[in-house]
Amino acid sequence: MRQKKVKYATKEILESYDVVVEPKMLDFHEKKVFLEIGSGKGQFITKLAEDNPNNIYIAMEVNINVCYRIMEKKESMKLDNLIIILGDASFLNLYFGLDSIDGIFLNFSDPWPKGKHHKRRLTYPTFLKTYVSLLKDHGFLQFRTDHPALFHESIEYIENFFIITDVNHQLEASAYMTEYEIKKRAIGPIYQLIGKVDKHVKEGL
Numbered sequence: 640m641r642q643k644k645v646k647y648a649t650k651e652i653l654e655s656y657d658v659v660v661e662p663k664m665l666d667f668h669e670k671k672v673f674l675e676i677g678s679g680k681g682q683f684i685t686k687l688a689e690d691n692p693n694n695i696y697i698a699m700e701v702n703i704n705v706c707y708r709i710m711e712k713k714e715s716m717k718l719d720n721l722i723i724i725l726g727d728a729s730f731l732n733l734y735f736g737l738d739s740i741d742g743i744f745l746n747f748s749d750p751w752p753k754g755k756h757h758k759r760r761l762t763y764p765t766f767l768k769t770y771v772s773l774l775k776d777h778g779f780l781q782f783r784t785d786h787p788a789l790f791h792e793s794i795e796y797i798e799n800f801f802i803i804t805d806v807n808h809q810l811e812a813s814a815y816m817t818e819y820e821i822k823k824r825a826i827g828p829i830y831q832l833i834g835k836v837d838k839h840v841k842e843g844l
């Protein structure tokens with residue numbers, strides 16, 4: 640969906656609020672680290688960060704206008720444990736070392752329904768391979784969507800990389816919901832799956 644242009648959303652302004660605007664390796668000082676890719680306006684990840692001050696949360700978002708909205712939330716909620724990256728998930732390796740992340744969240748990722756665009760999906764095997772390499776041995780992937788075809792096709796990709804521990808076709812509402820989830824709940828079911836790193840896959844990378 641096209642996002643509204645935000646007049647003040649420039650790289651310079653975002654950088655002045657400590658948003659990571661150019662690739663650089665991040666250091667987490669042994670803390671638990673959770674990454675949301677494609678955070679949109681940031682409601683989910685900011686609430687998690689607020690409720691779990693001892694962990695580090697990272698919002699990665701490629702769109703500068705919505706990234707600005709995450710930064711506004713971070714400022715108003717005074718979140719010291721949230722890092723915002725203005726960047727593309729295709730370049731995760733430029734920010735994260737191997738075995739550095741405890742959990743990855745994908746919420747309402749773009750479905751890219753046409754076959755020729757499937758490789759852009761954030762659940763596509765090329766992305767999953769990178770997630771497994773960056774996750775710690777006990778790490779997990781949590782994927783939530785309202786899009787049944789994306790969900791079922793993603794299960795087929797994900798089961799080759801993760802051990803799927805939970806599949807839910809009618810997820811209950813919770814305290815941790817994105818802007819999209821709140822809207823889409825009014826229309827139909829919300830699907831979620833959780834997978835943990837498959838040690839054999841990780842060893843074979």
Ligand SMILES: C[S@@+](CC[C@H](N)C(=O)[O-])C[C@H]1O[C@@H](n2cnc3c(N)ncnc32)[C@H](O)[C@@H]1O
Nearest residue numbers: 677678679700701702727728746747817818819
């Ligand atoms: C459909 S929106 C969902 C936003 C939010 N997760 C929610 O549920 O409200 C998908 C978001 O993913 C972002 N996105 C898509 N591809 C991305 C990529 N390769 N790297 C980082 N963000 C991406 C888009 O800019 C958009 O904000």
